Each structure stands twice: as C-alpha cells, then as structure tokens.
Amino acid sequence: MLRLEHISVAYGKHEALHDVSLDIEMGRTTVILGANGAGKTTLLKAIAGLVRPRPGGRILFEGRSIENDPPHRMVIAGIALVPEGRRLFGDMSVIENLRMGAYTPHARAGEARQLEKQLALFPRLALRRNQLARTMSGGEQQMLAIARALMSQPKVLLLDEPSLGLGPQLVKHLFATLRAITQAGQSVVLVEQNVHQSLRLAHRVHVLENGRIVRSGSASELKEDAAIQRAYLGLPDKRLIAIDREPVQHSPGGFVNPLARTVSPARSTIGQDKEQPMAGMSDNMASGGFFHPHARSVAPQASASAPRPAAAPETVSPPASHKEGIPKSGGFVNPNARPAKQ
Numbered sequence: 312m313l314r315l316e317h318i319s320v321a322y323g324k325h326e327a328l329h330d331v332s333l334d335i336e337m338g339r340t341t342v343i344l345g346a347n348g349a350g351k352t353t354l355l356k357a358i359a360g361l362v363r364p365r366p367g368g369r370i371l372f373e374g375r376s377i378e379n380d381p382p383h384r385m386v387i388a389g390i391a392l393v394p395e396g397r398r399l400f401g402d403m404s405v406i407e408n409l410r411m412g413a414y415t416p417h418a419r420a421g422e423a424r425q426l427e428k429q430l431a432l433f434p435r436l437a438l439r440r441n442q443l444a445r446t447m448s449g450g451e452q453q454m455l456a457i458a459r460a461l462m463s464q465p466k467v468l469l470l471d472e473p474s475l476g477l478g479p480q481l482v483k484h485l486f487a488t489l490r491a492i493t494q495a496g497q498s499v500v501l502v503e504q505n506v507h508q509s510l511r512l513a514h515r516v517h518v519l520e521n522g523r524i525v526r527s528g529s530a531s532e533l534k535e536d537a538a539i540q541r542a543y544l545g546l547p548d549k550r551l552i553a554i555d556r557e558p559v560q561h562s563p564g565g566f567v568n569p570l571a572r573t574v575s576p577a578r579s580t581i582g583q584d585k586e587q588p589m590a591g592m593s594d595n596m597a598s599g600g601f602f603h604p605h606a607r608s609v610a611p612q613a614s615a616s617a618p619r620p621a622a623a624p625e626t627v628s629p630p631a632s633h634k635e636g637i638p639k640s641g642g643f644v645n646p647n648a649r650p651a652k653q
Contacts, residue, residue, distance in 0.1 A: 312337040318368040327353040329522045340499045342509045345519035351502040355469045359392040360385040387415045389466030397456040401445030412462030429458040450481035467498045474505050
C-alpha cells in the first residue's frame with residue numbers, strides 16, 4: 312500500500328534519515344520506535360509531504376510516486392497526519408475544527424455522516440461541541456486532533472506522539488480508542504514513546520537509531536528481543552538477573568560490598584580441596600562492622616595450647632590494657648593505633 316525506498320532527509324548538514332526503506336500494509340498498524348532525535352517525526356513528515364527526501368529516494372502510495380507532491384495532495388490521496396502538539400485551530404469550536412478536517416471533495420460529500428461517526432467515537436467531543444478548542448484539556452484536544460484527521464477519511468493515518476503530556480487515565484482511554492480505530496481496519500503509522508501500549512496495537516514494528524532502520528519485525532518478535540527489552544521496555548539484562556539471584560551471605564551488621572571477593576570460612580567437600588580461612592581469621596572473629604578483605608587482620612590472642620615453632624623468637628605480648636581495649640564485636644579496628652591511655 313505505502314512503500315518507502317531509500318529515503319534520506321537532511322536539515323542542512325545534519326542527516327535526519329539515511330537510506331530508510333519499509334513497507335506499510337493496508338489495514339495494519341505499524342509502530343516506529345526510537346529515542347528522541349532518531350528521526351521518527353522526520354519520517355512521518357516525509358510521508359505527509361512536509362519535508363522533501365533527497366534525490367534517489369521514492370515514496371510509493373498505491374503504486375504511484377508521491378515524494379514530490381505537496382501536502383494538500385497527500386491529504387487528497389488519503390494520507391492524514393496528526394502532528395505532535397495537535398496544531399488545532401484554537402479560536403474555533405470543536406465542530407468547526409472537525410469540519411475543517413473534511414477538506415477534500417471526497418470527504419465533504421460525506422461530511423455529515425463522518426461528523427456523526429466521530430462524535431460517537433469520541434463522546435467527550437459531543438459534550439464540548441460548541442466549546443473553543445484552546446479552552447479544552449490536553450486529552451480532549453488530542454481526541455479532537457485525531458477526530459479531525461479522521462474526518463478526511465484517510466487510507467493511512469499518521470500519529471506523532473499522541474499520548475505526549477497526558478495523564479495515565481487519559482493515555483489508557485486514548486489507546487482504547489485507537490484500538491477501536493485499528494480494529495475497524497484503519498491503516499495506522501504510530502510514533503509513540505509509550506512502548507508497552509504501542510506494542511499491544513502493533514502488527515509490524517521498525518526501530519530507528521540515528522536515522523537508520525536497525526530492527527524490524529512483528530510485535531511478538533521484538534518483545535522477545537533482549538536489546539528492545541533493555542532499551543524500551545525497562546527490563547534488566549538476563550545476565551544481571553542471574554547475578555542478582557546468586558546467594559549473598561550477610562553478616563549480622565555493618566556494611567557489605569556486593570562487588571568484594573567472598574571470604575568463606577573453611578569447609579570440607581567431597582572430592583574438593585579444603586578452603587582455608589583468610590590469614591588472621593578465626594571462628595570467634597567479631598561479627599558486624601566494616602570488613603575490608605585486603606586489610607591486615609587483627610586476630611585475638613592465640614590459645615596457650617597452640618604449638619609454637621621451635622626456632623621462632625619469643626613473642627612480646629601487648630599490655631593487658633591493650634588486649635582488653637580491642638573490641639570483640641562491631642566497629643572498625645586500626646591495628647596500628649596506639650592504645651588509649653587510662
């Protein structure tokens with residue numbers, strides 16, 4: 312129905328789109344994903360005739376080349392754009408805005424029927440039919456912008472960030488209405504930051520990065536793509552999930568560094584060597600406080616029954632007050648500190 316072949320668009324020296332090719336099928340919803348500045352809005356403007364692609368690119372609509380047609384010819388052909396920011400006639404009423412949407416001769420012939428259809432699809436607009444557009448809420452203005460585009464009876468509806476600036480309840484209501492529109496067979500090209508809601512509507516998804524199509528596929532395929540999950544769905548990397556699920560042994564108190572090497576007490580396992588505790592550690596080592604795995608340990612006085620090396624020099628024991636001054640639990644101990652005077 313609508314095909315883009317090698318479309319490139321530049322603003323001065325900045326190339327917003329580079330060699331973009333994609334197909335938009337009749338009766339399907341196509342979603343364009345991408346970060347801010349990726350070229351999504353430029354893509355919609357190129358389809359609507361608001362910007363001109365570089366020579367060599369083609370936009371084919373129902374088999375006819377339209378890349379050089381002016382915007383009003385695009386509307387007559389059956390392409391309607393709902394731009395970001397709505398762009399309503401603020402000093403006109405709801406009904407007057409809707410009638411402005413029936414611009415083409417084809418749409419004017421069925422204006423009354425289309426007006427009744429849009430007021431039934433958007434009941435809030437029926438209640439505000441005589442109200443000035445600029446005095447309406449953001450959600451109501453967005454409904455009016457979509458209804459005005461539908462008044463032209465388009466074959467392809469282009470939506471640029473329709474939920475931008477709306478509250479959660481209005482977003483939910485808006486996407487419920489869009490679902491009703493798409494289920495009726497309307498072809499839609501949707502650019503939207505709300506990826507979760509967009510993928511529920513999508514039949515086909517294209518991902519833009521720096522003006523290039525980097526991924527394409529069905530909504531179900533891209534939902535399973537790890538890169539899409541991390542970048543757009545807010546899901547963590549599965550490798551990080553695996554690390555997070557590893558058991559961490561915490562001491563009763565103090566600070567735990569999750570990136571530090573684990574210091575495990577000695578344990579015996581069948582068929583494996585016995586792990587030895589870190590030098591200076593003992594079973595009755597104080598719990599809690601801050602533990603630095605690379606610091607020199609401060610061990611309590613060795614047991615009198617422990618064997619001593621024959622050739623070892625006589626060890627001078629610290630004063631009793633010094634030994635008593637070493638805390639047995641919690642806190643940080645500086646092994647080089649001088650004992651406090653009594």
